[in-house]
Amino acid sequence: MAAPERFRVNSPKVIHQTIDGEVIIINLETGNYYSLSKSGATIWDAIRATSRVEDIVNDLALQYDGPHEQLEQQAVQFVSALQAEGLIVALNDLVQTIERSPTIREKPATRSVYEPPVLERFEDMQDLILLDPVHDVEEEEGWPRART
Amino acid sequence: MPGPDSKKVDLSHNFGDLAQAFDGAARAAGEVIEHSYTIAGFCLRLRFAGPALVPYIVPAFSHLPRGKQNGPALSICIWDSASTRTLRPAIPWVVRDDERFATGRTPHPRRFYAFYQPAQKSVSMLDADRNVGLYWIHDARTLPYYESGAPLRVILQWWMATHGLQLVHAGAVGTPAGGVLLVGKAGSGKSTAALACLLAGLSFAGDDYVLIRTTPSPFVFSLYNSAKLHKEHLKRFLDLSRAVWNDDRPGDEKGIVFIHQRYPERTPSGFPLRAVLLPRILDGAECSTQGISASVALAAMASSTIFQLPGAGEGALQAMAGLIQQLPCFVLSMGSDISRIAPTVSRLLDGVLTAA
Numbered sequence: 001m002a003a004p005e006r007f008r009v010n011s012p013k014v015i016h017q018t019i020d021g022e023v024i025i026i027n028l029e030t031g032n033y034y035s036l037s038k039s040g041a042t043i044w045d046a047i048r049a050t051s052r053v054e055d056i057v058n059d060l061a062l063q064y065d066g067p068h069e070q071l072e073q074q075a076v077q078f079v080s081a082l083q084a085e086g087l088i089v090a091l092n093d094l095v096q097t098i099e100r101s102p103t104i105r106e107k108p109a110t111r112s113v114y115e116p117p118v119l120e121r122f123e124d125m126q127d128l129i130l131l132d133p134v135h136d137v138e139e140e141e142g143w144p145r146a147r148t
Numbered sequence: 149m150p151g152p153d154s155k156k157v158d159l160s161h162n163f164g165d166l167a168q169a170f171d172g173a174a175r176a177a178g179e180v181i182e183h184s185y186t187i188a189g190f191c192l193r194l195r196f197a198g199p200a201l202v203p204y205i206v207p208a209f210s211h212l213p214r215g216k217q218n219g220p221a222l223s224i225c226i227w228d229s230a231s232t233r234t235l236r237p238a239i240p241w242v243v244r245d246d247e248r249f250a251t252g253r254t255p256h257p258r259r260f261y262a263f264y265q266p267a268q269k270s271v272s273m274l275d276a277d278r279n280v281g282l283y284w285i286h287d288a289r290t291l292p293y294y295e296s297g298a299p300l301r302v303i304l305q306w307w308m309a310t311h312g313l314q315l316v317h318a319g320a321v322g323t324p325a326g327g328v329l330l331v332g333k334a335g336s337g338k339s340t341a342a343l344a345c346l347l348a349g350l351s352f353a354g355d356d357y358v359l360i361r362t363t364p365s366p367f368v369f370s371l372y373n374s375a376k377l378h379k380e381h382l383k384r385f386l387d388l389s390r391a392v393w394n395d396d397r398p399g400d401e402k403g404i405v406f407i408h409q410r411y412p413e414r415t416p417s418g419f420p421l422r423a424v425l426l427p428r429i430l431d432g433a434e435c436s437t438q439g440i441s442a443s444v445a446l447a448a449m450a451s452s453t454i455f456q457l458p459g460a461g462e463g464a465l466q467a468m469a470g471l472i473q474q475l476p477c478f479v480l481s482m483g484s485d486i487s488r489i490a491p492t493v494s495r496l497l498d499g500v501l502t503a504a
Contacts, residue, residue, distance in 0.1 A: 019469050024465075125451045
């Protein structure tokens, strides 16, 4: 099976907000939260637009100076890291055929110096989740039965 | 997680059963005791079946103005089974004895909300359409001390969110002209900063949970006048250490002080917000502030709020981002000399107010 080309944010388990160009991402299941900036935030925005990896690399190239090969290699690695953390999931084959949403980031007048994307992870809330979790129950799924 | 044999949720049915259980408890108790307050312009009516829970719930709200009879109102029916000698209400979806369950965080329109805490043997429910909340606990005497410091917060959070207000894990101190929101996880120094400022004359809107409004301008509303601090740390605030509400309880409990009883003139219903502070305890004696990015402040505020409040999710994150975008954010580095905290906060507030 070919590697999935497009991804989406893993909502509702994952919520996120962009503030002053930086992205805060919270994984409600694990208790981990994350911060992205610069090229990492560009990649996140591109994923929100359900981009292919090649679209992500194009978005990076629009905004940052850097060798295309390096942008592509690091974008692929970064997408894998986001997926491994459960922050994004691959879209299914049917959705793969849809067109991407309009680019969220506008082309800047000048390009910035490229720095590799960094996924900063914070685990200090994990204890709260692991020691005394509150299980979310969605109405359509129903309440779990007692263990017997 | 729910399996293939999971029961479908019928919260309207459950809510009806629980409301009937309250009526039965009220009949058994022979009275319904009512207390009403105004929070953020809304009337909160507390209806107790008998007196058992009154001393555990009411003190935290005692600083708030009395509730007005007109306008939007939330009524919360409150009872326990032990004092009313009524049976534990039928809760068909209470299915595990060791884990907490709550209606999910998905931000779709919802009428019924529920939260079950097996360790406390308590249930919170809300019918948002009818503006009625239900709070049941098996035995009033087993209500944890921290629930008396911030009672009914889950129901208040659900209801206030449907009225454009967000309950956040934060403290707030200031003046009628403006104040600061103190954000961060437990143990970061929110209570220390809030109490130091209170004793220096600033107004106190809370040290753990407050209500925020983002439009038309940032504003904090006080929910509770309680302060909560390790009893060892409370000794540094001599005047307050003499007024600990739960002083007779085990030493590992934090001490709760109801500020309104000691300083009634310093517990306002709210004030405009001018800055967000992230307290941090450092070695040494100094106290200082330093600007930080909005994203750092949001990460601190959102993570501690969302993981503490069942049902808080995307909407809560948006509300907090909406607030932080409008305010300057700082780290408040606090050393061991707590007398330096209030002057530092006041200087920062003066500067922010002058700049505005």
